[in-house]
Amino acid sequence: MWQRNRDGTDRLIERAGFVPIPNRGELSVEKSGYRTYRLEKGTEALRGAMIEFLVKEFDGVRQPADSGAYDVPVTICGRVVNVAFSSASGSSYVSVSLDRNDTGDTSLIATIAERFDAALATGRYDNLF
Numbered sequence: 848m849w850q851r852n853r854d855g856t857d858r859l860i861e862r863a864g865f866v867p868i869p870n871r872g873e874l875s876v877e878k879s880g881y882r883t884y885r886l887e888k889g890t891e892a893l894r895g896a897m898i899e900f901l902v903k904e905f906d907g908v909r910q911p912a913d914s915g916a917y918d919v920p921v922t923i924c925g926r927v928v929n930v931a932f933s934s935a936s937g938s939s940y941v942s943v944s945l946d947r948n949d950t951g952d953t954s955l956i957a958t959i960a961e962r963f964d965a966a967l968a969t970g971r972y973d974n975l976f
Contacts, residue, residue, distance in 0.1 A: 884960040890975050929945070
Protein backbone atom coordinates (compact mmCIF):
# COMPACT_ATOMS: atom_id res chain seq x y z
CA MET A 848 0.00 0.00 0.00
CA TRP A 849 1.06 3.58 -0.45
CA GLN A 850 1.97 5.51 2.67
CA ARG A 851 2.86 9.18 2.95
CA ASN A 852 6.17 10.00 4.66
CA ARG A 853 6.71 12.94 7.00
CA ASP A 854 8.24 14.89 4.13
CA GLY A 855 5.03 14.48 2.10
CA THR A 856 6.24 11.88 -0.41
CA ASP A 857 4.46 8.62 -0.92
CA ARG A 858 6.24 5.30 -0.69
CA LEU A 859 5.12 1.75 -1.25
CA ILE A 860 5.11 -0.51 1.83
CA GLU A 861 3.96 -4.06 2.41
CA ARG A 862 0.50 -4.36 3.93
CA ALA A 863 0.23 -6.10 7.30
CA GLY A 864 -1.02 -9.63 6.75
CA PHE A 865 -0.04 -9.63 3.07
CA VAL A 866 -0.07 -13.12 1.60
CA PRO A 867 1.70 -13.43 -1.78
CA ILE A 868 0.21 -15.41 -4.63
CA PRO A 869 1.81 -18.87 -4.55
CA ASN A 870 4.14 -20.09 -7.26
CA ARG A 871 2.52 -22.29 -9.90
CA GLY A 872 3.71 -24.27 -12.85
CA GLU A 873 2.31 -24.12 -16.35
CA LEU A 874 0.81 -27.20 -17.96
CA SER A 875 1.05 -27.10 -21.75
CA VAL A 876 -0.61 -29.53 -24.14
CA GLU A 877 0.53 -30.01 -27.73
CA LYS A 878 -1.89 -30.91 -30.54
CA SER A 879 -0.68 -34.50 -30.29
CA GLY A 880 -1.76 -34.57 -26.62
CA TYR A 881 1.82 -34.53 -25.31
CA ARG A 882 1.96 -32.60 -22.02
CA THR A 883 4.69 -30.72 -20.19
CA TYR A 884 4.55 -29.16 -16.74
CA ARG A 885 7.02 -26.27 -16.46
CA LEU A 886 8.11 -24.19 -13.48
CA GLU A 887 9.76 -20.93 -14.54
CA LYS A 888 12.62 -19.58 -12.41
CA GLY A 889 13.00 -23.02 -10.82
CA THR A 890 16.42 -23.96 -9.49
CA GLU A 891 18.32 -27.22 -9.60
CA ALA A 892 17.28 -27.66 -5.96
CA LEU A 893 13.64 -27.44 -7.08
CA ARG A 894 14.30 -30.28 -9.53
CA GLY A 895 15.63 -32.32 -6.60
CA ALA A 896 12.51 -31.49 -4.60
CA MET A 897 10.31 -32.48 -7.54
CA ILE A 898 12.09 -35.83 -7.80
CA GLU A 899 11.59 -36.41 -4.06
CA PHE A 900 7.92 -35.45 -4.46
CA LEU A 901 7.44 -37.97 -7.29
CA VAL A 902 9.16 -40.70 -5.27
CA LYS A 903 7.04 -40.01 -2.18
CA GLU A 904 3.67 -39.07 -3.67
CA PHE A 905 3.62 -41.35 -6.72
CA ASP A 906 5.77 -44.26 -5.49
CA GLY A 907 8.31 -43.27 -8.14
CA VAL A 908 11.76 -44.77 -8.48
CA ARG A 909 14.60 -42.44 -9.41
CA GLN A 910 16.68 -43.83 -12.25
CA PRO A 911 20.42 -43.29 -12.71
CA ALA A 912 21.48 -40.12 -14.51
CA ASP A 913 24.84 -38.56 -15.22
CA SER A 914 25.92 -35.67 -13.03
CA GLY A 915 24.78 -32.46 -14.72
CA ALA A 916 22.29 -34.29 -16.98
CA TYR A 917 19.43 -32.22 -18.39
CA ASP A 918 16.86 -34.94 -17.61
CA VAL A 919 16.63 -37.14 -14.54
CA PRO A 920 14.25 -40.06 -15.17
CA VAL A 921 11.80 -41.27 -12.54
CA THR A 922 9.78 -44.41 -13.15
CA ILE A 923 6.14 -44.26 -12.05
CA CYS A 924 4.00 -47.38 -12.61
CA GLY A 925 6.43 -48.56 -15.30
CA ARG A 926 6.41 -45.24 -17.17
CA VAL A 927 9.41 -42.92 -17.47
CA VAL A 928 8.82 -39.35 -16.30
CA ASN A 929 11.68 -36.96 -17.08
CA VAL A 930 12.42 -34.13 -14.66
CA ALA A 931 14.57 -31.55 -16.43
CA PHE A 932 16.47 -28.49 -15.28
CA SER A 933 17.94 -25.76 -17.46
CA SER A 934 19.62 -22.48 -16.63
CA ALA A 935 20.67 -21.50 -20.15
CA SER A 936 20.31 -17.97 -21.55
CA GLY A 937 19.94 -16.28 -18.19
CA SER A 938 16.63 -17.92 -17.31
CA SER A 939 15.97 -21.17 -15.53
CA TYR A 940 13.18 -23.70 -15.35
CA VAL A 941 12.25 -27.17 -14.17
CA SER A 942 10.01 -29.27 -16.39
CA VAL A 943 8.25 -32.60 -16.07
CA SER A 944 7.21 -34.70 -19.06
CA LEU A 945 6.80 -38.26 -20.18
CA ASP A 946 9.42 -39.88 -22.34
CA ARG A 947 8.75 -38.86 -25.98
CA ASN A 948 8.59 -42.54 -26.95
CA ASP A 949 5.68 -43.07 -24.53
CA THR A 950 2.56 -42.91 -26.69
CA GLY A 951 0.14 -43.72 -23.86
CA ASP A 952 -2.21 -41.53 -21.89
CA THR A 953 -0.45 -38.32 -20.84
CA SER A 954 -2.88 -37.42 -18.04
CA LEU A 955 -0.22 -38.48 -15.50
CA ILE A 956 1.55 -35.18 -16.16
CA ALA A 957 -1.66 -33.24 -15.49
CA THR A 958 -2.08 -35.13 -12.21
CA ILE A 959 1.51 -34.35 -11.21
CA ALA A 960 0.95 -30.67 -12.08
CA GLU A 961 -2.24 -30.45 -10.04
CA ARG A 962 -0.72 -32.10 -6.98
CA PHE A 963 2.57 -30.17 -7.13
CA ASP A 964 0.73 -26.86 -7.57
CA ALA A 965 -1.21 -27.73 -4.39
CA ALA A 966 2.11 -28.41 -2.63
CA LEU A 967 3.48 -25.10 -3.92
CA ALA A 968 0.49 -23.29 -2.41
CA THR A 969 1.73 -24.30 1.06
CA GLY A 970 4.86 -22.16 0.57
CA ARG A 971 7.09 -25.15 1.35
CA TYR A 972 9.09 -24.74 -1.88
CA ASP A 973 9.19 -20.92 -2.13
CA ASN A 974 12.93 -20.70 -1.43
CA LEU A 975 13.66 -22.97 -4.42
CA PHE A 976 12.67 -20.33 -6.99
